[in-house]
Amino acid sequence: MTDCQGDGEAAKSLMELYEKLTAQGDKIRALKTAAAEKAEIDAAVQLLLKLKMDYKEMTGQDYKAGCPPSENSVVPNNGPAADGDDDDDGDTVDPWNVSSTNAKGVDYDKLIVKFGSSKIDKDLVDRIEKVLGQKPHRFLRRGIFFSHRDMHQVLDAYEKHQSFYLYTGRGPSSEAMHVGHLIPFIFTKWLQDVFDIPLVIQMTDDEKYLWKDLTLEECHHYAVENAKDIIACGFDVNKTFIFSDLDYMGSSPEFYRNVVKIQKHVTFNQVKGIFGFTDSDCIGKISFPAIQAAPSFSNSFPQIFGERKDIQCLIPCAIDQDPYFRMTRDVAPRIGYPKPALLHSTFFPALQGAQTKMSASDANSSIFLTDTPKQIKNKVNKHAFSGGKDTVEEHRKSGGNTDVDVSFMYLTFFLEDDEELEKIKQDYTSGALLTGELKKILIETLQPMIAQHQERRKQVTDEMVKQFMTPRPLNFKA
Ligand code: TRP
Numbered sequence: 461m462t463d464c465q466g467d468g469e470a471a472k473s474l475m476e477l478y479e480k481l482t483a484q485g486d487k488i489r490a491l492k493t494a495a496a497e498k499a500e501i502d503a504a505v506q507l508l509l510k511l512k513m514d515y516k517e518m519t520g521q522d523y524k525a526g527c528p529p530s531e532n533s534v535v536p537n538n539g540p541a542a543d544g545d546d547d548d549d550g551d552t553v554d555p556w557n558v559s560s561t562n563a564k565g566v567d568y569d570k571l572i573v574k575f576g577s578s579k580i581d582k583d584l585v586d587r588i589e590k591v592l593g594q595k596p597h598r599f600l601r602r603g604i605f606f607s608h609r610d611m612h613q614v615l616d617a618y619e620k621h622q623s624f625y626l627y628t629g630r631g632p633s634s635e636a637m638h639v640g641h642l643i644p645f646i647f648t649k650w651l652q653d654v655f656d657i658p659l660v661i662q663m664t665d666d667e668k669y670l671w672k673d674l675t676l677e678e679c680h681h682y683a684v685e686n687a688k689d690i691i692a693c694g695f696d697v698n699k700t701f702i703f704s705d706l707d708y709m710g711s712s713p714e715f716y717r718n719v720v721k722i723q724k725h726v727t728f729n730q731v732k733g734i735f736g737f738t739d740s741d742c743i744g745k746i747s748f749p750a751i752q753a754a755p756s757f758s759n760s761f762p763q764i765f766g767e768r769k770d771i772q773c774l775i776p777c778a779i780d781q782d783p784y785f786r787m788t789r790d791v792a793p794r795i796g797y798p799k800p801a802l803l804h805s806t807f808f809p810a811l812q813g814a815q816t817k818m819s820a821s822d823a824n825s826s827i828f829l830t831d832t833p834k835q836i837k838n839k840v841n842k843h844a845f846s847g848g849k850d851t852v853e854e855h856r857k858s859g860g861n862t863d864v865d866v867s868f869m870y871l872t873f874f875l876e877d878d879e880e881l882e883k884i885k886q887d888y889t890s891g892a893l894l895t896g897e898l899k900k901i902l903i904e905t906l907q908p909m910i911a912q913h914q915e916r917r918k919q920v921t922d923e924m925v926k927q928f929m930t931p932r933p934l935n936f937k938a
Contacts, residue, residue, distance in 0.1 A: 474515075474518055474519065474729070477511065477514060477515055477518065477729075478515070478523070480511055481508070481511045481512065481515060481523050481525075482525060484504065484507060484508045484511060485508065485525055487504055488501065488504045488505060488508060491504055511523075514727065514729075518727060518729055518730065549567065549570060550562060551566045551567055551570070551571070553566060553571060553779060553780055554735070554736065554780060554783060555735070555780050555781060555783060555784065556671075558780055558807055559815060560814065560815050561815065562814075562815070563813055563814060563815065563845075563863075563864040564814060564863050564864055565806070565807070565809060565814030565815065566806070566807065566814075568606050568607070568779075568806055571607070571779060572606075572607050575607070575779070575782055575786070576786075577607045577608060577609050577782065577802070577804060578607065578608055578609065578611075579606065579607060579608075580600065580603070580605060580606055580607060580608050580611070580803070584608070584611060584612070585600050585601065587612070587615060588600065588615070591615050591618060591619060592654050592655075594654065597647060597650045598876055598878070599643070599646075599647050599650075599805065599873075601878065602872050603806075604643070604805055604806055604872070604873060605647060605776070605803050605804065605805045606779075606804065606805070606806055607779060607802075607803075607804035608801070608802055608803050608804065609785075609789070609799075609801055609802040610799065610801035610802070611774075611801055611802075611803060613772075613801060614772060614774050614801045617772060618655070622772070623657060623771065623936070623937065623938060624655075624657060624771060624772040624773065624774055624801075625657055625658045625659065625660065625758065625764075625765075625771055625772075625773055625774070625936075626648055626651055626652060626655075626657060626658070626659040626660070626773075626774055626775070626776065627659070627660050627661075627662070627755045627756060627773050627774070627775050627800070628644050628645070628648050628659070628661055628662075628775060628776050628777055629661060629662035629663065629664060629752070629755070629777075630645075630661070630662075630663055630664070630686055630690065631663075631664045631667050631668050632663050632664070632665055632668055632679060632682035632683040632685070632686040633668045633672055633674070633679075633682065634682060634821075635682055635685045635686075636828055636829075636830070637686060637689050637828070637829050638826035638827060638828045638829065639808065639826065639827045639828075639829070639873075639874075639906075639910075640807070640808030640826060641689075641829075642689075642693065642829070642913075643778070643805055643808055643873065644776050644777055644778060644805060645690055645693045646693060647776050647803075647805070648776050649693050649694050649695055651774070651776060652695065652696065652699060652700070653696075656699075657699070657936075658699050658700070658701070658764055658934045658935070658936045659695065659699060659700045659701070660700075660701045660702075660703070660755050660761060660764075661687075661690060661695075661700065661701070661702040661703070662703060662705065662752070662755050663683035663686065663687060663702065663703065663704045663705065664705055664748075664751070664752065665679035665680050665682065665683040665704050665705055665706045666679070666705040666706055666709070666744075666748070666751065667705070667748055667751075667752070668682070669706075670742065670744040670745050670748060671745065676706065679706070680704060680706050680707075683704040683706070684704070684925060684929075687702050687925055687928065687929065688917055688920045688925060689829055689913075689917060690702065691917075691920045691924060691925065691928055692913055692916040692917040692919075692920055694916070695928075697924070697927055697928055698934060698935045699934050699935050699936075700928060700934070701761065701763075701764065701928070701929075701931065701932070701934060702928045702929050703929060703931070704929065705751060707929070708931070709751070711931065712760070712761075712762075712931065714759055714760055714761075714762045715754055715755075715760045715761070718754040718757050718759065718760045719750050719751055719754045720750075721795045722749075722750035722753050722754060722788075722791055722795070723747055723750045725791045725794050725795055726749070726750065726787060726790075726791055728746060730787065730790075731746055731749055731787070734749075734783050734786065734787050735749065735783060749784055749787055752781075752784045752788075753784060753785075753787060753788035753791070755773075756773045756775065756785070756788050756792070756797075756800035757769060757773070757792075757797045758770070758771035758773065761931075763931045763932055763933055764933060764934050764936055765936065765938075768938060769796070769797055770797075770798060771798075771938070772798050772800075772801065773798075773800040773801070774800065774801045774802070774803065775800050775801070775802045775803070776802075776803045776805070777802065777803075777804065777805070778804065778805050778806075778807060779804040779805065779806065779807075780807070782802070782804060785800060785802055788800060808873065809866055809869050809870075810822075810825040810826060810866075811824065811825055811826060811827075811839060811840070811843040811844045811845065811866055812824075812825060812843060812845055812866075813845040813864070813866060814864065814866070814869065824839060824842075824843050825843075827839060827840075827906060827910065829910060829913055829914070829917070830914070831910060833907045833910075833911065836903060836906050836907055836910060837903050837907070840867065840899050840902055840903050840906070841896075841899055841903075844866045844867045844870075844899060844902070845864065845865070845866040846860070846865055846866075846867070846895045846899075847860045847861035847862060847863065847864045847865030847868065847888075848860040848861075848865065848888075848894065848895035848898075849891075852894060855891050855894060855895070856891045856892075857891060858891060859888065859889045859890050859891035860888045860889065860891070860893075860895065860898075861889075862885050862888055862889060865888070865895075865898070867895075867898050867899050867901075867902040868884070868885070868888060868898060870902055870905075870906070871884065871898075871901065871902055871905060874905050874906065874909060875901075875905055884898065884901065
């Protein structure tokens, strides 16, 4: 497969459109030959023009009679959406489903090829280190943020003292957040500190209302509650704006204008191809991607950026959000805005194994931010999938497998010291370190981390939340 095909659905409708165009051309010729009424010919020509415009919008190319659309002409520059399951690799990655049939988890190198993004290779990590003059975050050193779009361009601009801003978000579907939810925020906080730039955080309470069986009030309440956990990650109030879509959409004409511009430039066919929507999905879902796209453009936030529409946006997010931003990058130049750059993370595995990401609805699948030290200990001991051997004897003899061991995976996310981590890996692989001992190291890493988070969250007052969530100028020098 090439890297630009749409999924089957969109490609099929593109072919249908092409055939309609051909038929319409034939019809007009027939009408002319038969010297039909001018009004009838005009109407047929009008329809032909409309079909031609649809075709151009879908493919970015002009319709040419006799040249059927090629496989990769749906949404230029766009990888497949939802990667579906059509290539039989057992991995599914889209905004609503993440799963793999492999115990090591999703094959991320393959995902880069499928999505058409770029790998965060050693060169890029080294360059970030050079530009910043400091050690890159462990998420970069360890390939947890593994893929990007246009990051070199962001660094080029930064070196020329051109500023940029960060955008990330969260869909607030319950009060319960787990450690996996913090990954993008921990990383974004680091980016904000090292680059000293503004950040906008979108709470998509509207999205959760459209997708889940929840009331508007519940979704909005979760947005505010989740904002407290996000604030507890240590964001600087002078550089951070957190907004609920339900509140901000109605209060900002500039934001809504961008939503409408995006809506005008993306067809139903395109979102069907990208997100797999069907005719029976409610129209709220169909237009929602425009709302997640809008914060990628700086003039959606005039209180921060004034009228500037050219400030580059960098979006740290988990790779399952990429379909939204492929769409965003596709429309950006057509509405006169720069394309947002992206940094993609892998998924935080469930305790039960890397086949799935964690679920907020299964208490035993994850470590929650509200867990007590005892709960953490029990969950890790009872539920963390082990790559160790069944008996101590066997383990000592042939060692454990860190590729599938969830405790080890968690340590790669949270243990800061590279040498310590490497030593653990060697000892576990050789059999010198037992599963119980590995789990103990993880428990002792998580307990203080979660306790500190809970302490910081307690300090977050309603007044502070209000401040973060009020549209206002931020520290920003263009
Ligand atoms: N759709 C995301 C979710 O369900 C929330 C979100 C909105 C987001 N904007 C974003 C995530 C930008 C990452 C980056 O969690």
